[in-house]
Amino acid sequence: MANLIGTTNAPDTAGVLGESEKYAGVKGVSAAPDQPGVAGANPAGPGVSGESATSYGVLAKSRESAGVFAESVKSTGVYGHSYEGFGVHGESTKTSGVVGVSRAWFGVYGESKDQEPIVFGQPFDKVDLNMEMHHLGALLDDDSIAKGAEEFDPNAGPAYRLHALPPQAQQLMMLKQPKRGRGIGIGVVGKSGTGRGVLGESVSNTAVEGNSKSGIGVYGSSESFEGMHAVTNSLRTAAIAAYNDNPFGTGAAIYARKAGHEGVAGFFEGGVFVTGDVHVRGNITADRDICCMGADFAEDFNIADEAEPGTVMILGEGDHLETSNAAYDTRVAGVISGAGNYRPGIILDKQSADKTRKPVALVGKVFCKADARYGPIAKGDLLTTSATPGHAMKAVDPLRAFGAVIGKALQGLSDGQGLIPVLVALR
Structure with a gap:
C-alpha cells in the first residue's frame, strides 16, 4: 500500500501536486532492485508528463544505466516532438548520443513533414496552430530555378542539385509557413565534432539506404573533405555504382560539375573503360599516345x-x-x-x-x-x-x-x- 495517495475526478487537476522554489517538486527514491523511483501509470494517456517553459520537460540522469528507458509493446518506446528545436536530441562524451535497436524494423526512424499542420501535444500559449511544421533547408521559391539549387542541361530535361547546407543547422530550424508542398525537410540529421555523424553497419545487407520519391535519396556535403567517400575490397564490384533505370530517361547515371576554371570535374587514377559512345564538347589533350583499334x-x-x-x-x-x-x-x-x-x-x-x-x-x-x-x-x-x-x-x-x-x-x-x-x- 502506498504511503501517499492522491485521488481526484476533477478535469485538469493533479492527483498529487508537488511544488518547490529551489528543488524538485516531486522526488521519488527507491532502493529496491529494478524498481523505479517514480512510477506513473495511465491506461489511456501519458504515464508521466513533464513540462517546462525554459528548461527540460523531463530530466533523467544515471551513472551506470540508461538515463531514460522506454518500452512499448505496440507503439513507440520514446516519442519526441518539438515546435522550434529537435524532437529528440542525444549527446554523449564517450559513446553514442542516440542508439536505436530493432529486431524487425528500423533501429532509428526519422521523418520530416512540411505539408501537415501541427496536431501533436498540448500547445504552448505562444504557438500558432495555423503555422505549419518547421523544416530544415531552403524553400523552393521559384517555379523554374530552385533557391539554393542549380540547373544543368546535358542535352536533357532540367535536373537540380542542392547546395551544401550551412553548418549551423540548428539555427535554421524555425517555425514558419512554407508554400504547401514545396518545402525541403530532413528526416534524420546526424552531427559530430570529430567522428561520424551517421554510421551504418550491416553484415549482409545495406548499411545505409536512402529513398525519396521526389528529392535526393542520399545527400552528403563537407566543408573541407569529400562530400561522399566510398571504399570497397571486393574483387569484382565497384566502390560506387550508379544506375538510371528509366529506359526512356535522358538524365545521366552520374553527373559531376566543377565550379570555376581550375581543376577538373572528374579525375581517374587508373584506366577508364567505356562500352558506349563518348561525346566531347571541349578539347581532348593526351600526354601520351592515342591508340585506335581501327585501321584507317x-x-x-x-x-x-x-x-x-x-x-x-x-x-x-x-x-x-x-x-x-x-x-x-x-x-x-x-x-x-x-x-x-x-x-x-x-x-x-x-x-x-x-x-x-x-x-x-x-x-x-x-x-x-x-x-x-x-x-x-x-x-x-x-x-x-x-x-x-x-x-x-x-x-x-x-x-x-x-x-x-x-x-x-x-x-x-x-x-x-x-x-x-x-x-x-x-x-
Whole structure:
C-alpha cells in the first residue's frame, strides 16, 4: 500500500501536486532492485508528463544505466516532438548520443513533414496552430530555378542539385509557413565534432539506404573533405555504382560539375573503360599516345549512289562522291571504309546518322574491290581506278597513273575480282 495517495475526478487537476522554489517538486527514491523511483501509470494517456517553459520537460540522469528507458509493446518506446528545436536530441562524451535497436524494423526512424499542420501535444500559449511544421533547408521559391539549387542541361530535361547546407543547422530550424508542398525537410540529421555523424553497419545487407520519391535519396556535403567517400575490397564490384533505370530517361547515371576554371570535374587514377559512345564538347589533350583499334583515317562524305564498303569513289557533282567507272581517273577520292575486318580508326566531319553519308578512307589500311582481269596484281603494286565500277586495278601506265593512284596492294590477286587489303595513299 502506498504511503501517499492522491485521488481526484476533477478535469485538469493533479492527483498529487508537488511544488518547490529551489528543488524538485516531486522526488521519488527507491532502493529496491529494478524498481523505479517514480512510477506513473495511465491506461489511456501519458504515464508521466513533464513540462517546462525554459528548461527540460523531463530530466533523467544515471551513472551506470540508461538515463531514460522506454518500452512499448505496440507503439513507440520514446516519442519526441518539438515546435522550434529537435524532437529528440542525444549527446554523449564517450559513446553514442542516440542508439536505436530493432529486431524487425528500423533501429532509428526519422521523418520530416512540411505539408501537415501541427496536431501533436498540448500547445504552448505562444504557438500558432495555423503555422505549419518547421523544416530544415531552403524553400523552393521559384517555379523554374530552385533557391539554393542549380540547373544543368546535358542535352536533357532540367535536373537540380542542392547546395551544401550551412553548418549551423540548428539555427535554421524555425517555425514558419512554407508554400504547401514545396518545402525541403530532413528526416534524420546526424552531427559530430570529430567522428561520424551517421554510421551504418550491416553484415549482409545495406548499411545505409536512402529513398525519396521526389528529392535526393542520399545527400552528403563537407566543408573541407569529400562530400561522399566510398571504399570497397571486393574483387569484382565497384566502390560506387550508379544506375538510371528509366529506359526512356535522358538524365545521366552520374553527373559531376566543377565550379570555376581550375581543376577538373572528374579525375581517374587508373584506366577508364567505356562500352558506349563518348561525346566531347571541349578539347581532348593526351600526354601520351592515342591508340585506335581501327585501321584507317576516314572522313564522312555525301554519297550519290548505293555504294558499299570497299568501293572506289571519285569526286562527283556538287559535294557528293560517286562510284568510279573509268580507268586512271584523277578524280579518285578514296575507298569506302568498313569492308572485310578493317574498320576506320578516326572519322572526320561526322555530322549525323544520315545514311547518305559514309566514311571514305583517305589514309591507312582498307579492304578494296579489285579486278585482276586487266593484269595480275602482286603485293606492292600501285593501284588505280578501272573501267569496272568501284574496282581498282594494277597501274601499268606511269604517265596516266600520275594523280590517279589509290595506293599500294598489301596482298596479291592473280585473276578475277575480289577484296584485297590496300594501303591508301592518294597521289
